Amino acid sequence: MRILTVGAGAIGGYFGGRLAEKGEDVTFLVREKRKQQLEQEGLMAKSIHGDIKIAEPKTIKAGEQADDFDVILLSTKAYHLQGAIEDIRTYVSEETLIVPLLNGIAHMDVLIAAFGEEKVLGGLCFIETTLDENGKVIQTSPIHDFVFGERSGEKTERILRLQKAFFGTKANFRLSDHIEQEMWHKYLFISTLSGVTSLFRSPIGPIREEEFGLAAVKEVLKEASAIMRSIGAPLADGIEEAQVKKLNEIGYEMKSSLQRDMEKQQPTEADHFFGYLLDQAKTQGLETPVLAAIYANLKVFEKNSL
Structure with a gap:
């Protein structure tokens, strides 16, 4: 081919x-x-x-x-x-x-x-x-x-x-x-990984070692999955727990590509990842304060750095 x-x-x-x-x-x-x-x-x-x-x-x-x-x-x-x-x-x-x-x-x-x-x-x-x-x-x-x-x-x-x-x-x-379901699962995973690593400016390891860091990981998963389910995304039952387990198992120094873009002073995919989710949350009447903070963090970074 x-x-x-x-x-x-x-x-x-x-x-x-x-x-x-x-x-x-x-x-x-x-x-x-x-x-x-x-x-x-x-x-x-x-x-x-x-x-x-x-x-x-x-x-x-x-x-x-x-x-x-x-x-x-x-x-x-x-x-x-x-x-x-x-x-x-x-x-x-x-x-x-x-x-x-x-x-x-x-x-x-x-x-x-x-x-x-x-x-x-x-x-x-x-x-x-x-x-x-x-x-x-x-x-x-x-x-x-x-x-x-x-x-x-x-x-x-x-x-x-x-x-x-x-x-x-x-x-x-x-x-x-089941590629559409896998794409939504990846979206949930990468939104969480990108969200917390960009917010804390850290690889995932040190974040999950902190009590409130791990709590933030779980809250992002909760907010993002609630939005996705509200618009009919084909998420599997128990995907939140499975992804917490996965985030606890990945390499200590694992960073997201979005975090790497920030480190290189490059544009981020803030709107594509989080702006989209927040638009859906607003339509569905859902409160998502941690996702909103992640999005604000990225937009302030872009305003101050690019």
Whole structure:
């Protein structure tokens, strides 16, 4: 299959690199600076699962001519979504599938409005990764999961073909029968992790060691899940307890990507994660003081730092 990975950053560079390493036909859609970097240095990733070195990765810039792609992997930040949509329009054919790996859920309606119900699959990833100052992907977590599926849960011919292309890669590509539920579960998890780590400016370990830090974790889960259930999100029974357990088990030094963006003085996905939830809470008449404090913290950071 012809695969287009939007960007060659921490997420796209890692999963696209794993697919290229396997021998799949992968092209990276990148900006001029990143294109020059990849042409000079190749695509490199340092990973606890084995390093990646693609000496001559295929790259294109937005607007350059290329044949249509079978699948587009979209891992941009939410605040770059509209630009990414315009960048990929010319490469989307009648048969192209789009797999979004963004955190949250609000992007799904945007993508469906742009490309139609049939083209947009469900997708998510679990990984801790970043780019260093030289453009190398640094991947540090035991978990490196890429989860995808038809939003209906069906095992269609096209999704099985995609599964075959992903099979045998040195990362955990997994086909899900319940991708929408898994996306909501990821949203709940990442909202909690991002919320508390950005609020306390700390990895998760020291937060959960403090009595009131752990209480904050549980309160964010409670508020966020209440909002999600109120709008009909397909959360599993007992998901809150399961995620408290998971947050207690993940690595002591685990940070969220949102927290890393703050440390780099970059924009955050405050509106995509928390603004969306707070809008839904207001509509449903729910009180969510901790989520409101997290959102305010991020907006003040943006106002003072960017």
